[in-house]
Amino acid sequence: MVEVRQSTIINAPIEEVWAILRDFNGHDRWHPAIASSEIDGGEPADAVGAVRHFRLADGGELREQLLALSDKDRRLSYCLLEAPLPLMGYVASIRLKPVTDGNATFWEWRSEFHPPAHRRDELVKLVAEDIYRAGFAAIRNLLGRRDVPTPEARPVPAIMPPGPTSVAPRSIPTPSILAPPLGAKETTRAILVERYGGPDVLQLKDIALPPPAPNEVRIRHTAIGVNFIDVYCRTGFFDLLQPPGVPGMEAAGVIEAMGPAISGLSVGDRVAYACPPVGAYAERRNMTADLLVRLSDDISDETAAASLLKGVSASFLLHEVHAVRPGEVVLVHAAAGGIGQLLVQWARHLGATVIATVSSDDKARIVERLGAHHIIVYSREDFSEAVIRLTAGAGADVIYDAVGADTFAGSLAALAVRGHLVSFGQASGPVGSWDIDRFASRSITLSRPNYSHYTDTPEKLAPHVDRFFAALRQRAVRIAQPVAYSLAKAADAHRDLEARRTSGALVLLP
Amino acid sequence: MTKVYVSSVIPAPAADVWKIVRDFNGLPGWAPFVAESRIEQNAHADRIGCIRNFTLKDGGRIREKLLALSDYDLSCSYAILESPMPVENYVATLSLTPITDGNLTLAEWQAEFDCAPGREAALTQQIGNGVFQAAFTALKQRFGR
Numbered sequence: 001m002v003e004v005r006q007s008t009i010i011n012a013p014i015e016e017v018w019a020i021l022r023d024f025n026g027h028d029r030w031h032p033a034i035a036s037s038e039i040d041g042g043e044p045a046d047a048v049g050a051v052r053h054f055r056l057a058d059g060g061e062l063r064e065q066l067l068a069l070s071d072k073d074r075r076l077s078y079c080l081l082e083a084p085l086p087l088m089g090y091v092a093s094i095r096l097k098p099v100t101d102g103n104a105t106f107w108e109w110r111s112e113f114h115p116p117a118h119r120r121d122e123l124v125k126l127v128a129e130d131i132y133r134a135g136f137a138a139i140r141n142l143l144g145r146r147d148v149p150t151p152e153a154r155p156v157p158a159i160m161p162p163g164p165t166s167v168a169p170r171s172i173p174t175p176s177i178l179a180p181p182l183g184a185k186e187t188t189r190a191i192l193v194e195r196y197g198g199p200d201v202l203q204l205k206d207i208a209l210p211p212p213a214p215n216e217v218r219i220r221h222t223a224i225g226v227n228f229i230d231v232y233c234r235t236g237f238f239d240l241l242q243p244p245g246v247p248g249m250e251a252a253g254v255i256e257a258m259g260p261a262i263s264g265l266s267v268g269d270r271v272a273y274a275c276p277p278v279g280a281y282a283e284r285r286n287m288t289a290d291l292l293v294r295l296s297d298d299i300s301d302e303t304a305a306a307s308l309l310k311g312v313s314a315s316f317l318l319h320e321v322h323a324v325r326p327g328e329v330v331l332v333h334a335a336a337g338g339i340g341q342l343l344v345q346w347a348r349h350l351g352a353t354v355i356a357t358v359s360s361d362d363k364a365r366i367v368e369r370l371g372a373h374h375i376i377v378y379s380r381e382d383f384s385e386a387v388i389r390l391t392a393g394a395g396a397d398v399i400y401d402a403v404g405a406d407t408f409a410g411s412l413a414a415l416a417v418r419g420h421l422v423s424f425g426q427a428s429g430p431v432g433s434w435d436i437d438r439f440a441s442r443s444i445t446l447s448r449p450n451y452s453h454y455t456d457t458p459e460k461l462a463p464h465v466d467r468f469f470a471a472l473r474q475r476a477v478r479i480a481q482p483v484a485y486s487l488a489k490a491a492d493a494h495r496d497l498e499a500r501r502t503s504g505a506l507v508l509l510p
Numbered sequence: 511m512t513k514v515y516v517s518s519v520i521p522a523p524a525a526d527v528w529k530i531v532r533d534f535n536g537l538p539g540w541a542p543f544v545a546e547s548r549i550e551q552n553a554h555a556d557r558i559g560c561i562r563n564f565t566l567k568d569g570g571r572i573r574e575k576l577l578a579l580s581d582y583d584l585s586c587s588y589a590i591l592e593s594p595m596p597v598e599n600y601v602a603t604l605s606l607t608p609i610t611d612g613n614l615t616l617a618e619w620q621a622e623f624d625c626a627p628g629r630e631a632a633l634t635q636q637i638g639n640g641v642f643q644a645a646f647t648a649l650k651q652r653f654g655r
Contacts, residue, residue: 008611009519097607097616101518101643106609106616136611 001089001432002115002124006132007108012143014098014105018074020139021094021107024066025052030138033057033130051081060084061195067091080113082197084243086236087123088114109135114430116237186210189510190282191490194244196236199491199498202281207246209284214261216286219271223305224280225250226485226493226506227338228402228427229451233278234494241278248280248508250309252301262289270295274309275455281490283510290458293465299472306482306505307342309451311468312461313424314342314477316454318350319467321447322398322420326351331387331396331414333403334427335372336363336503342477343400344370349476355390357383357407359500366503383407384414395419395442405429412444420445427500480504511599512630514638517618518646522653524608524615528584530649531604531617534562534576540652541645543567561591570594577601590623597623597633617646 010017020030025045028037037054039045040063045052050066063081070076075095080087092111099106109132115123192205212218230248233241241247252272255265265271271292279285295304317339318324330347334340335356348354348371356372358364364375376386387396395416401407404426411421421444423431439446455461471477482505485493489508496502520527530540535555537544547564549555550573555562561575573591580586585605590597602621609616619642625633 005608005610007607007609007616009609009614009616097517097618098515099517099519099616100515101646104519106517106519106607108607133611 001112002120003110003112004124004127004132005108005110006128006136007106008133008136008140009099010105010107010136010140010143011102012105013103014074014096016143017105017107017139018071018096020142021096022046022069022071022074022076024050024069024076024078027052028054030142031131031135032138033134035059068093082195082201084195085123085126086116086119086196086239087127088116088235088237107136107139116239119239188282188284189487190246190279190285191248191487192244193234193241193247196234196243199234199494201234202247202491202494204488204490207282210286212257212259212286214259215288215290216259217255217262217265217271217289217292218257218284218286219251219253220256220284221251221253221280221282221305221510222301223252223484224248224282224487224508224510225274225305225307225309226490226497226508227309228425228497229309230278230281231494231498240276246279246281246285248282249276249278250274250305251280252295252305252308253284256284258289265289265292265294270301272301272304272308274312275461276452281487281508283487291455291461296469299469302482302484302507303472303479306338306507307472307479308465308468310339310342310505311472311477312455312464313339313451314346315464315467315471317400317422317424317449318343318346319464320454321422321424321449324350324352324398328352328397329355329391329394329416331355331357331399331411332372333357333399333401333407333411334359335367335370335375337402338505339402339424340400341366341370341480341504344372345477346471348372349471355387355396363503378407382410384410387414391416398422400424402426403428404431408432408434412439415442415444418443418445420447422447422449424449482507484509511622511624512634513620513622514634514642515618515620516638516642516646517616518643518650519609520606520615520617520646520649520653522615523613524584524606527615527617527649527653528581528606530652531606532556532579532581532584532586534560534579534586534588537562537564540648541641542648543641543644562588578603595633595636596629597625599624617649619646 025037025039028034033056035055035057037052040051040053043050051063053063055061062083064078067077077093080090090113094109097106186209187206188209190207191202193201232238233247255267255269272295273292275291324347330352332340332343335344336358344354344356354372355374356367357376357378359379364377374390376383396414397416398420399411401411401423402425406428408431484507487508487510493506535547535549537547543566545565545567547562550561550563553560563573565571572593574588576588578587587603590600600623604619607616
């Protein structure tokens with residue numbers, strides 16, 4: 001979480017400044033970055049709950065909701081609902097105070113939000129300077145102009161935003177899928193994310209589909225995997241997707257066209273993939289051939305689409321990030337989830353004692369069937385205490401934790417001496433900052449693996465694919481029938497995934 | 511309950527201003543109307559509950575108790591135990607807020623008290639202008655404006 005706090009003194013009485021700022025829909029009249037603004041549903045602009053839907057001078061669209069407004073304290077607060085930038089969890093407040101020995105106004109504008117770590121400095125600077133300080137200058141300018149007597153005896157014209165727009169988000173080059181070369185008329189239906197936000201930003205659109213490049217094949221998708229990483233792409237938490245773009249990193253289908261440089265594959269081959277670049281939520285797409293996996297007859301399209309990314313992940317988590325040995329105690333969080341189900345079965349197959357945590361009794365029954373030795377319903381029981389008890393005080397040798405914020409501290413507490421915490425996701429939020437000195441009390445090892453670093457070349461990927469398919473064939477792991485949604489209902493799939501209403505895998509069917 | 515509120519812009523960073531005003535025993539160093547001050551029973555001047563016993567330049571004596579002191583919020587609160595002023599239940603808070611634009615400080619001083627009916631205006635004037643504003647003006651001068 002970062003906090004941005006900017007404050008200034010405006011040489012005008014507080015009533016005058018507040019009259020401008022309290023109009024939640026009036027920012028397009030003074031802030032240089034805002035081109036137009038309207039309140040959704042025609043609510044009064046000062047009604048708590050009102051949502052302003054506004055357009056930046058560069059075309060970006062945002063929605064913000066008024067959370068509180070007090071004329072007595074001269075403060076208001078609001079949060080961001082949708083934006084073209086990953087200002088995650090952004091809540092801001094404006095407050096004014098009078099300066100009594102000068103009839104001036106103190107104005108503070110502050111916010112907290114959760115930027116992706118690699119864009120933290122850029123976003124903090126943008127908010128502090130291009131939004132807040134530019135706003136201070138604009139109000140000063142606006143009030144200054146009002147004080148200047150106009151030479152002509154006619155009404156003061158509407159105030160023009162001063163200066164060039166400075167708040168515009170980074171201009172992002174349009175991806176090639178949206179800019180077909182001349183003469184290419186083909187299109188495909190796809191889920192397009194035009195700005196970061198909630199599930200509603202997943203909209204079915206027709207997009208251009210150029211002919212495959214020399215090293216690409218065109219795939220007609222038959223099933224598309226839905227993964228939590230797609231949520232992170234949709235919200236901007238990961239910048240694997242830059243709007244406008246198509247999410248999705250996993251699918252199965254049939255090759256329907258090939259670039260001239262392709263060898264070893266044929267039109268009609270059944271293939272699957274689980275890798276960047278994003279773009280799987282589409283009826284058809286072009287894809288470089290390097291990382292395609294050819295499917296054998298005993299593996300169905302739906303199984304491949306539902307499990308390849310999770311299976312490859314489980315493979316490197318259990319064999320590379322931490323090589324699980326027989327007799328080790330392995331704790332799997334969110335064990336009824338997509339990767340969790342695979343980790344439970346596979347770790348047991350490798351000879352480990354498997355402790356599974358789940359959020360409900362229904363999910364407990366699922367992981368029981370998968371062979372977990374011990375099951376902890378963590379909504380009912382403190383899981384770290386339970387792990388210590390189940391292991392007679394020893395703790396777990398390795399913990400696979402994709403839950404993040406809610407479980408990280410407990411996981412540290414549940415580890416054995418020389419235990420290994422593998423943090424590979426943050427479904428409940430980022431884990432925040434930790435003082436690693438305390439890890440020494442039990443010589444803890446921490447891993448934070450990134451999918452692409454284990455899978456971005458055929459040499460790295462192939463062993464995991466082979467191992468996973470072998471495990472499927474040997475029935476060391478089984479894939480439950482995935483829950484299917486039509487491609488157009490991608491938003492519903494995301495809602496269900498984020499609300500933890502699902503267990504196992506989800507697929508979209510074009 | 512009568513309320514007084516005075517605020518001012520001090521031309522210095524909040525940390526610098528706080529160094530001066532956080533010293534509960536330091537009024538003689540910056541408030542123009544205070545002659546001398548001591549903390550009773552040898553307590554530390556930043557200990558909650560300590561009592562400052564100070565003499566005004568006009569000879570009046572005031573005892574005030576520190577109720578709160580926050581180096582995070584840059585604010586302190588205190589209550590009057592004894593004073594020549596006809597006030598009761600007097601609690602005041604002095605707080606600083608950074609003004610990032612120019613590295614200045616917003617200083618606020620507010621008080622609430624009870625008094626006899628008809629005395630509000632005179633007391634508000636005396637406390638707001640004669641005490642708080644006079645002290646802020648002295649602080650401003652100290653930082654060179």
